[in-house]
Amino acid sequence: MKLAIEQLTRRFDGIDALIDVSCTVKAGEILAIAGPNGSGKTTLLDIVTGLTEADRGDIFLGDKRLIGKRPEHIAALGVARSFQIARLFHGLTVLENLIMADATEREGLMSAVLRGEGVAEKRARERAMEHLEYLGMAAYRDTAAAKLSAGQMRRVELGRLLMQERAQLLLLDEPTASLDPEMTQIAVKVIEGLRSKGKAIVLVEHNLDVVHYIADRVMVLDQGRKMADGKPSEVFQDLEIQAIFLGGGGNSHASHR
Amino acid sequence: MTDYLMHLAIVIGIYATLAQGLNLLLGYTGIISVMQASLYGVGAYISALMASQAGVSFPLAFASASIGAALTGFIVGAAITRLQGDYLALVTFGLAVIFYDVFNNWLTVTKGPMGIPGIPAAFETKEAWLVFVAALAVAALLLVRRIDGSPYGRLLRAVRDDEILASVLGRSTQRTKTTVFTLSAFLAGAAGSVYAHYITFIDPTSFTAMESVSLLTMVIIGGMASPVGPILGAGFVVLVAESLRFAGLPDATAAPLRQVLFGLLIIVAMLFRPQGLMGRYRLSK
Numbered sequence: 001m002k003l004a005i006e007q008l009t010r011r012f013d014g015i016d017a018l019i020d021v022s023c024t025v026k027a028g029e030i031l032a033i034a035g036p037n038g039s040g041k042t043t044l045l046d047i048v049t050g051l052t053e054a055d056r057g058d059i060f061l062g063d064k065r066l067i068g069k070r071p072e073h074i075a076a077l078g079v080a081r082s083f084q085i086a087r088l089f090h091g092l093t094v095l096e097n098l099i100m101a102d103a104t105e106r107e108g109l110m111s112a113v114l115r116g117e118g119v120a121e122k123r124a125r126e127r128a129m130e131h132l133e134y135l136g137m138a139a140y141r142d143t144a145a146a147k148l149s150a151g152q153m154r155r156v157e158l159g160r161l162l163m164q165e166r167a168q169l170l171l172l173d174e175p176t177a178s179l180d181p182e183m184t185q186i187a188v189k190v191i192e193g194l195r196s197k198g199k200a201i202v203l204v205e206h207n208l209d210v211v212h213y214i215a216d217r218v219m220v221l222d223q224g225r226k227m228a229d230g231k232p233s234e235v236f237q238d239l240e241i242q243a244i245f246l247g248g249g250g251n252s253h254a255s256h257r
Numbered sequence: 258m259t260d261y262l263m264h265l266a267i268v269i270g271i272y273a274t275l276a277q278g279l280n281l282l283l284g285y286t287g288i289i290s291v292m293q294a295s296l297y298g299v300g301a302y303i304s305a306l307m308a309s310q311a312g313v314s315f316p317l318a319f320a321s322a323s324i325g326a327a328l329t330g331f332i333v334g335a336a337i338t339r340l341q342g343d344y345l346a347l348v349t350f351g352l353a354v355i356f357y358d359v360f361n362n363w364l365t366v367t368k369g370p371m372g373i374p375g376i377p378a379a380f381e382t383k384e385a386w387l388v389f390v391a392a393l394a395v396a397a398l399l400l401v402r403r404i405d406g407s408p409y410g411r412l413l414r415a416v417r418d419d420e421i422l423a424s425v426l427g428r429s430t431q432r433t434k435t436t437v438f439t440l441s442a443f444l445a446g447a448a449g450s451v452y453a454h455y456i457t458f459i460d461p462t463s464f465t466a467m468e469s470v471s472l473l474t475m476v477i478i479g480g481m482a483s484p485v486g487p488i489l490g491a492g493f494v495v496l497v498a499e500s501l502r503f504a505g506l507p508d509a510t511a512a513p514l515r516q517v518l519f520g521l522l523i524i525v526a527m528l529f530r531p532q533g534l535m536g537r538y539r540l541s542k
Contacts, residue, residue, distance in 0.1 A: 049425055050424075051421065051425070070424070070429075071421070071424040071425050072424045072425075072427050072428055072429045072430075075424070075425055075426060075427035076427050081425050083422075087419065087421075087422050088419075088422075089414070089415045089418040089419055089422065089423075090418050090419075091414055091417065091418045091537070091538055092411065092414060092415060092418065096411055096415075099408075099411070100411065100412075100415055100423075100426055101426055106408050107408040107409050107411075107412045107428075108409060109404075109409050109436050109437075109440065111407075111408070111409070112403060112404050112407035112408065112409030112410065113400065113403055113404070113407075121408060
């Protein structure tokens with residue numbers, strides 16, 4: 001399913017977070033968004049997921065309009081998201097965190113009272129365990145997420161993405177942050193695998209090696225403006241773009257808007 | 258003496274049922290509500306009025322009180338659960354004051370501060386009451402245990418941990434909070450009905466925000482998100498409060514001292530055992 005972002009604009013307290021940003025991502029394509037801290041990358045993801053309102057502009061996933069919808073409705077349309085700082089349910093176990101990414105139909109109060117564990121719940125548990133084993137986290141299945149290291153949390157977040165089989169658009173906010181080189185390779189493999197399943201992927205990434213390696217296109221943002229959009233090898237040849245990264249502290253994992 | 262001990266056990270059973278509902282809100286979903294006693298009051302007044310004025314039998318009054326309180330909880334929940342954290346707690350406090358004012362001033366219905374006397378007792382003996390209240394408390398415990406291990410319970414705990422993440426994963430946090438508010442009110446209404454028919458007299462002083470603070474104390478001391486916690490908490494708080502009776506203090510001193518004691522208990526629990534006796538969660542970091 002294709003994502004189309006049209007002239008998205010957002011100001012925070014007089015500061016332009018995004019100015020007339022447009023882009024598209026096709027099914028089976030990875031668009032990386034790069035730019036210095038405060039360039040508007042995370043704001044863009046927040047608007048697509050419904051966590052922040054846009055001042056102007058439009059967003060379509062296929063023929064469905066996302067602007068004006070609540071986050072849960074946007075998720076139901078097939079949008080999945082990871083966060084810049086891995087975000088988990090801290091009081092839930094690792095296994096429960098993954099199962100939370102599965103379908104929601106069996107979570108009603110009545111089914112809780114009247115039914116036991118159904119087939120769907122059992123199947124979700126099995127799938128979650130498969131993903132945890134792949135990510136080297138099976139031993140932590142019953143550990144509360146609050147007790148994990150930053151890198152382990154990131155792995156659980158990857159597992160959660162793998163659980164969201166119905167999602168058509170994945171918005172990944174620095175998925176390789178806090179990961180060691182070996183785990184970064186696994187994360188890259190996971191993302192490539194998701195692309196091969198036909199998902200449209202938006203990847204906010206400071207690690208430019210990862211961007212070069214994995215992204216089909218890169219869009220560069222600077223102070224809310226779109227500065228470039230094209231193949232990574234071409235975009236990063238541009239001296240003006242290089243200046244943005246040299247001057248703006250790119251390739252760091254510091255916080256950004 | 259046996260009668261007195263049975264009376265204490267019955268009171269503990271009523272509070273355990275009531276606290277179990279608050280446990281679903283506070284312990285599992287992280288909603289701080291100081292209007293649980295108001296919903297308890299709604300149940301008590303519905304049941305008392307139906308039985309004493311319309312001559313309705315206890316089972317029907319009991320069912321009506323539970324459903325009436327649940328309906329009230331649903332309406333209130335749907336209106337306020339879009340709020341989060343401290344704001345939600347403040348709104349429940351405001352509503353507790355409003356409900357108290359209604360109980361106190363709607364003279365034609367509630368008889369105001371005079372209260373409603375002569376509510377027909379549902380059972381004649383303390384033994385029968387004890388069996389019924391124990392069965393009710395056990396039913397509430399089993400319900401919460403069932404929820405605890407279910408996908409719905411997991412959803413409640415997820416909403417408690419991170420509402421934004423839950424919504425990004427496709428959950429309507431407002432709907433989830435409204436359902437749990439409704440269920441919690443249902444249990445409060447049931448407990449209110451039993452209280453009214455056991456004591457046979459109700460007035461607004463039993464349904465104040467301070468009474469809700471006592472209930473919060475039970476849940477926090479007993480342990481949040483533990484099905485057994487509210488029973489232990491109710492027992493602990495009722496027995497501590499009761500022990501003040503034997504201190505020889507005049508009523509005018511004992512009542513406020515009881516509230517001070519509950520406040521101190523919450524502070525001590527927060528400092529030294531924030532997860533309570535049996536709980537899995539702390540109130541917050």
